[in-house]
Amino acid sequence: MNLIDGMWLPGDHLIQNRNPSDQSDLIGHYAAGTASDVDRAAQAASAALPDWQAKGPLARAELLDRIARRIDEEAAVIGRMLAREEGKILPEAIAEVRRAAQVFRFFAGEALRLPGEAIASVRPGVDVEVMREAVGVVGLITPWNFPAAIPAWKIAPALAYGNAVVLKPAELVPGTAHLLARIIHEEGCPPGIFNLVMGPGSVVGQAMVEHPLIVAISFTGSVPTGRAIARAAALGMKRVQLEMGGKNPMVVMDDADLDTAVAACLNGAFFSTGQRCTASSRLIVQSGIHDAFVERLTKEMLALRVGPALAEDSQIGPVVSVAQLQVNLDYVALARTEGCEVIGGERLNGPTDGFFQRPALFLNASNRMRISREEIFGPCAAVIRVGDFDEALEVANDSEFGLSAGICTNSLTYARAFRHRVRAGMVMVNLPTAGVDFHVPFGGTKGSSFGPREQGRHAVEFYTTVKTAYCFAG
Numbered sequence: 361m362n363l364i365d366g367m368w369l370p371g372d373h374l375i376q377n378r379n380p381s382d383q384s385d386l387i388g389h390y391a392a393g394t395a396s397d398v399d400r401a402a403q404a405a406s407a408a409l410p411d412w413q414a415k416g417p418l419a420r421a422e423l424l425d426r427i428a429r430r431i432d433e434e435a436a437v438i439g440r441m442l443a444r445e446e447g448k449i450l451p452e453a454i455a456e457v458r459r460a461a462q463v464f465r466f467f468a469g470e471a472l473r474l475p476g477e478a479i480a481s482v483r484p485g486v487d488v489e490v491m492r493e494a495v496g497v498v499g500l501i502t503p504w505n506f507p508a509a510i511p512a513w514k515i516a517p518a519l520a521y522g523n524a525v526v527l528k529p530a531e532l533v534p535g536t537a538h539l540l541a542r543i544i545h546e547e548g549c550p551p552g553i554f555n556l557v558m559g560p561g562s563v564v565g566q567a568m569v570e571h572p573l574i575v576a577i578s579f580t581g582s583v584p585t586g587r588a589i590a591r592a593a594a595l596g597m598k599r600v601q602l603e604m605g606g607k608n609p610m611v612v613m614d615d616a617d618l619d620t621a622v623a624a625c626l627n628g629a630f631f632s633t634g635q636r637c638t639a640s641s642r643l644i645v646q647s648g649i650h651d652a653f654v655e656r657l658t659k660e661m662l663a664l665r666v667g668p669a670l671a672e673d674s675q676i677g678p679v680v681s682v683a684q685l686q687v688n689l690d691y692v693a694l695a696r697t698e699g700c701e702v703i704g705g706e707r708l709n710g711p712t713d714g715f716f717q718r719p720a721l722f723l724n725a726s727n728r729m730r731i732s733r734e735e736i737f738g739p740c741a742a743v744i745r746v747g748d749f750d751e752a753l754e755v756a757n758d759s760e761f762g763l764s765a766g767i768c769t770n771s772l773t774y775a776r777a778f779r780h781r782v783r784a785g786m787v788m789v790n791l792p793t794a795g796v797d798f799h800v801p802f803g804g805t806k807g808s809s810f811g812p813r814e815q816g817r818h819a820v821e822f823y824t825t826v827k828t829a830y831c832f833a834g
């Protein structure tokens with residue numbers, strides 16, 4: 361059921377939710393809404409805003425705190441749902457749910473720290489104050505790869521700063537969003553302030569982007585959809601925040617600690633089945649360490665246990681859908697056509713009927729190849745050999761994306777130079793490019809992101825608008 365104006369309502373039709381680890385496991389049927397459901401939600405949100413804003417920040421902080429507590433209490437149940445519908449292995453799924461709780465708790469605090477400034481006026485007897493106010497009704501369109509954390513890091517700041525929300529989760533993962541919505545509703549979010557409208561992006565998402573009462577859209581997903589949303593939002597003069605793809609470089613210098621480099625690349629490239637926009641998909645390796653690095657990484661990659669998300673010994677779950685699996689397999693074939701030596705990458709028959717794929721390394725890749733330029737969004741990484749630091753940096757920066765970038769080195773000189781000169785929104789030294797903290801800004805440069813940063817205190821930029829107040833007391 362969708363949650364609109366505080367009521368659980370059926371949609372236009374039902375969508376089957378199946379487990380990518382085991383297609384015989386039918387998780388449930390979920391409501392698919394229509395443009396009129398979006399309209400109803402937007403109207404309810406708009407009508408509920410004045411009372412919500414009048415309640416003040418403490419009520420909002422307390423609500424977010426209660427939501428955080430409930431998410432923590434129900435982490436095992438929500439994590440299991442997340443693992444079942446998205447395919448993340450259970451420990452990662454539960455960790456993601458706990459991260460969602462941490463995000464709500466962080467923004468409970470931020471609700472009480474809404475910044476403002478008093479500035480001296482140029483006119484005697486006049487006071488000037490710069491205040492921040494909620495934007496209004498915000499539309500949140502979220503992807504399937506982080507079904508708990510990404511909705512949380514959009515919903516929590518939206519509510520903290522006094523906005524009303526219409527959330528549209530990805531069609532592949534309605535179950536986690538439904539559990540989050542139930543908690544938000546049951547913990548006392550006023551009717552209309554939080555609405556869940558599930559259904560296809562082309563219908564529900566499109567209607568949100570076009571709705572005149574929805575004044576801001578925060579989106580995470582693919583580049584083509586992000587660009588289409590930006591165009592439509594510009595027509596409606598809406599505020600927009602887009603988090604899209606990555607082709608994140610991880611540089612391994614000759615002086616790197618081999619254990620650290622292999623661990624960072626294994627995690628960054630293959631954990632969560634590579635389905636992270638921050639995944640290390642280009643491993644840029646200096647010649648001196650190249651062969652030893654490739655040998656160790658290959659050995660450890662091939663030892664990763666791929667299997668059902670709920671199986672205790674699985675380290676890598678399935679690909680999220682048969683369509684994404686086909687995309688990945690097509691890129692594996694392309695890597696061969698482009699001249700790479702391919703290790704792994706084949707479809708695996710698991711113990712259940714799921715979309716399992718062995719992680720893949722594309723050796724002897726060049727940065728000009730399509731496999732090094734296009735986001736794959738699967739457990740595949742290209743290995744590009746370079747001669748020195750300058751070449752590594754040039755290759756790292758030679759991409760239309762700029763989300764996350766990493767370097768493994770023991771040299772302070774290289775680490776510092778990389779931090780300053782790499783063109784990315786997030787830089788990691790001796791750490792995987794994926795797996796970020798929940799309380800600091802998240803986002804990229806170039807084609808990866810558009811609009812203000814998400815997460816941490818910087819979220820205030822998107823979810824509030826500035827009002828300058830002048831006062832002359834006579």
Ligand SMILES: NC(=O)C1=CN([C@@H]2O[C@H](COP(=O)(O)OP(=O)(O)OC[C@H]3O[C@@H](n4cnc5c(N)ncnc54)[C@H](OP(=O)(O)O)[C@@H]3O)[C@@H](O)[C@H]2O)C=CC1
Pocket residue numbers: 501502503504505528529530531532559560561562564565566569580581582583585586588589603604605606636637684687735736737
């Ligand atoms: N940066 C990231 O974190 C992510 C990147 N991707 C990339 O995108 C590729 C495809 O994944 P996919 O799920 O199709 O990504 P999409 O960009 O299509 O989906 C992301 C969200 O946008 C919605 N959406 C789709 N079409 C529209 C539209 N016209 N207007 C408004 N909203 C819309 C989707 O709804 P619905 O699911 O109902 O279609 C979903 O909620 C992946 O292979 C990967 O490369 C995917 C997920 C996350």
Ligand SMILES: O=C(O)CCC(=O)C(=O)O
Pocket residue numbers: 505506580635636637638793794795796
């Ligand atoms: O790497 C992370 O922790 C977050 C990644 C992410 O947000 C994404 O893939 O969309």
